[in-house]
Amino acid sequence: MKIEILGSGCAKCKKTKEIVEQAVAELGIDAEVVKVEDMDAALEYGVMITPAVVVDGDVKVAGKVPTLDKVKEWIS
Template sequence: MKIEILGTGCAKCKKTKEIVEQAVAELGVAAQVVKVEDMDRILSYGVMITPAVVVDGDVKIAGKVPTAEKVKEWITE
């Protein structure tokens, strides 16, 4: 599983990465968590507002910091 955190490095983007890493650790799943800061790559997903979370190529949320519970739902779908 590949989880991408899209964002340019703002506080919300950093918080989103922390939440995703925490959820992955709590579930004990094998997931690669990657921070994407390249604007062209972010825009290629159709994301205009960061932070955003992409799970295996599927944009799950954009413009908001997700809850750990929501991230766990995405991971276990």
């Protein structure tokens, strides 16, 4: 599983990455968590506002920090 965090490196983007990493650790899932700061890459997904979470190429959320429970739902 590949999970991408799209964002410029702002506080909300960092928080989103922390939440995703926590969800992966708590569920014991083998996943690659990647921070993507290239806004051209975000635009390729149609993401105009960050932070955004992409799981295996599918945009799950854009423009807000997801909850831990929501991330767990997406990856389990």
